[in-house]
Amino acid sequence: xxxxxxxxxxxxxxxxxxxxxxxxxxxxxxxxxxxxxxxxxxxxxxxxxxxxxxxxxxxxxxxxxxxxxxxxxxxxxxxxxxxxxxxxxxxxxxxxxxxxxxxxxxxxxxxxxxxxxxxxxxxxxxxxxxxxxxxxxxxxxxxxxxxxxxxxxxxxxxxxxxxxxxxxxxxxxxxxxxxxxxxxxxxxxxxxxxxxxxxx
Amino acid sequence: xxxxxxxxxxxxxxxxxxxxxxxxxxxxxxxxxxxxxxxxxxxxxxxxxxxxxxxxxxxxxxxxxxxxxxxxxxxxxxxxxxxxxxxxxxxxxxxxxxxxxxxxxxxxxxxxxxxxxxxxxxxxxxxxxxxxxxxxxxxxxxxxxxxxxxxxxxxxxxxxxxxxxxxxxxxxxxxxxxxxxxxxxxxxxxxxxxxxxxxx
DNA sequence: TAAAATATAAACCGAATAGTCGGTTTATAA
DNA sequence: TTATAAACCGACTATTCGGTTTATATTTTA
Numbered sequence: 075x076x077x078x079x080x081x082x083x084x085x086x087x088x089x090x091x092x093x094x095x096x097x098x099x100x101x102x103x104x105x106x107x108x109x110x111x112x113x114x115x116x117x118x119x120x121x122x123x124x125x126x127x128x129x130x131x132x133x134x135x136x137x138x139x140x141x142x143x144x145x146x147x148x149x150x151x152x153x154x155x156x157x158x159x160x161x162x163x164x165x166x167x168x169x170x171x172x173x174x175x176x177x178x179x180x181x182x183x184x185x186x187x188x189x190x191x192x193x194x195x196x197x198x199x200x201x202x203x204x205x206x207x208x209x210x211x212x213x214x215x216x217x218x219x220x221x222x223x224x225x226x227x228x229x230x231x232x233x234x235x236x237x238x239x240x241x242x243x244x245x246x247x248x249x250x251x252x253x254x255x256x257x258x259x260x261x262x263x264x265x266x267x268x269x270x271x272x273x274x
Numbered sequence: 275x276x277x278x279x280x281x282x283x284x285x286x287x288x289x290x291x292x293x294x295x296x297x298x299x300x301x302x303x304x305x306x307x308x309x310x311x312x313x314x315x316x317x318x319x320x321x322x323x324x325x326x327x328x329x330x331x332x333x334x335x336x337x338x339x340x341x342x343x344x345x346x347x348x349x350x351x352x353x354x355x356x357x358x359x360x361x362x363x364x365x366x367x368x369x370x371x372x373x374x375x376x377x378x379x380x381x382x383x384x385x386x387x388x389x390x391x392x393x394x395x396x397x398x399x400x401x402x403x404x405x406x407x408x409x410x411x412x413x414x415x416x417x418x419x420x421x422x423x424x425x426x427x428x429x430x431x432x433x434x435x436x437x438x439x440x441x442x443x444x445x446x447x448x449x450x451x452x453x454x455x456x457x458x459x460x461x462x463x464x465x466x467x468x469x470x471x472x473x474x
Numbered sequence: 475t476a477a478a479a480t481a482t483a484a485a486c487c488g489a490a491t492a493g494t495c496g497g498t499t500t501a502t503a504a
Numbered sequence: 505t506t507a508t509a510a511a512c513c514g515a516c517t518a519t520t521c522g523g524t525t526t527a528t529a530t531t532t533t534a
Contacts (some may be wrong), residue, residue, distance in 0.1 A: 081500095081501085081510090081511075082510095082511095085511090099391075100391070101303070101387065101388070101391060103301070103303040103304070104303070106490080106491060106492080107491080107492065107493085108490095108491075108492095116511095116512075116513085117512060117513045117514060118492095118493090118513080118514075119494095119495090119511090119512055119513045119514065120511070120512045120513070121512095122492095122493075122494090123510085123511060123512065124511090126493095127492085127493080128492065128493090179390060180387075180390045180391060183383070183386045183387040183389075183390045184387045184390075186383045186386070186387065186444065186448060187301065187380075187383040187384045187386065187387035188301070189383075189448055190379060190380045190383045190384075190447070190448065191299075191300070191301060191380060196448060196449070199448055199449070200448075200449050200451075200452070203445070203449065204452075230457055230460075230461075233445065233452070233453060233457065233461075234442075234457075234461045234464075234465070236445070237438075237441035237442045237444070237445045237453075237461065238437075238438065238441055238465070239441070240440075240441040240444055240445065241437035241438055241439070241440040241441020241442065241444070242434075242437045242441065244386065244437070244440055244441070244444070245403070245433065245436070245437045245440065247390070248386060248389055248390065248396060248399055248400075249396070249399070249400050249403065251400075252400070252404075252433070253433060253437075257430055257433065257434075260430075261430075261433075261434045261437065264434075264468075264469075265434070265438070265465055265468070265469070268464075268465070268468045268472065269464075269465070272468065272472070285481095306520080306521060306522080307521075307522060307523080308520095308521075308522095316481095316482070316483085317482060317483045317484070318483085318484090318522090318523085319481090319482060319483055319484075319524090319525095320481070320482045320483070322522090322523070322524090323480085323481065323482070324481095326523095327522085327523080328521095328522065328523090
């Protein structure tokens with residue numbers, strides 16, 4: 075593919091964006107090739123030319139989007155030096171005004187739902203999570219080296235931190251009426267702080 | 275509906291069971307009326323006679339199933355007297371050998387995914403969660419009264435406890451290879467214990 | 475017991491949709 | 505200029521599926 079590199083580099087991002095936007099709107103299971111083609115402003119034939127099959131299309135769009143979100147998290151973390159503050163730096167995820175996050179949460183819930191039955195999607199999810207775990211482990215290790223953290227098992231603690239973020243995010247996103255932004259941030263700060271400093 | 279009470283009380287549970295089983299297998303979005311009818315051993319016409327429309331059918335099946343799961347949690351909790359042990363009593367949710375839980379998790383992820391776009395489902399989810407919150411608040415209040423817990427805000431703490439359970443469960447269920455039963459139980463015990471005793 | 479209400483099955487309808495394909499246009503290379 | 509491959513279009517096909525209709529059987533009721 076891609077004899078004409080210029081047109082390719084215009085079309086493909088546009089298709090991926092259209093796909094992700096539609097998924098956010100209707101759900102992975104409910105988008106159609108016609109809809110994607112229409113939003114990406116090309117024909118169904120053209121769409122299929124770039125992504126042969128709906129599965130391939132969705133897979134690419136999801137992977138691309140998650141990669142971007144992760145990059146963002148890493149960049150924000152990298153601007154911080156203190157290990158504990160790094161571990162708490164992901165509260166940008168609790169921002170209702172960020173349209174990318176609205177998309178991201180919906181995508182994430184979709185993926186989880188499908189992953190509960192489909193090994194392939196389970197792998198996508200695991201890979202995504204593993205990236206964050208790696209990031210968290212680095213911060214924890216630095217905190218230990220600096221003498222700030224008391225942690226029995228870095229890996230296990232990183233997974234607990236990550237699980238806390240996810241649990242809080244789920245409630246915060248799906249029931250904002252009963253779970254304020256402040257509750258989310260307070261809970262994460264309290265629990266993550268405990269995980270890295272009060273381990274017996 | 276259901277002038278004939280006897281036949282009704284046989285058909286309806288059978289239909290609900292078939293629906294839930296099929297949802298667990300294929301996902302809410304992917305079941306068909308024909309499949310449900312076949313598994314419940316009646317015709318599609320018969321099925322529609324009892325539940326006029328797919329939405330009604332799914333709604334009833336989900337509500338019925340969640341009610342049963344909640345009843346189970348309450349019964350287990352009621353057999354325990356110590357407030358902290360009550361708060362930790364829900365680790366029966368981390369049991370891979372229970373077929374009802376396999377069904378339950380898949381259902382739950384489906385609901386979350388749809389709820390992220392559909393107000394009706396968000397309400398279903400909120401109602402379900404609110405039941406657990408009520409249960410947790412009761413335990414926390416008893417612990418405070420007994421002088422065992424130090425908690426700033428009962429409601430907020432109950433929601434944090436619940437979020438911890440959910441976050442841990444998500445990881446434990448979707449990536450069992452990297453999140454052992456022991457990790458799940460240890461994490462919950464550690465975090466919940468902290469939430470009710472070390473609040474500043 | 476006859477009429478009415480209910481229960482059930484099977485055939486059917488129409489909309490939606492993933493994927494295919496023949497053919498056209500456009501860009502690059504010879 | 506010409507040959508070739510990529511890019512693109514949109515009509516067509518086959519299938520799926522929710523819901524309806526029609527017909528028949530069973531149960532309730534008057």
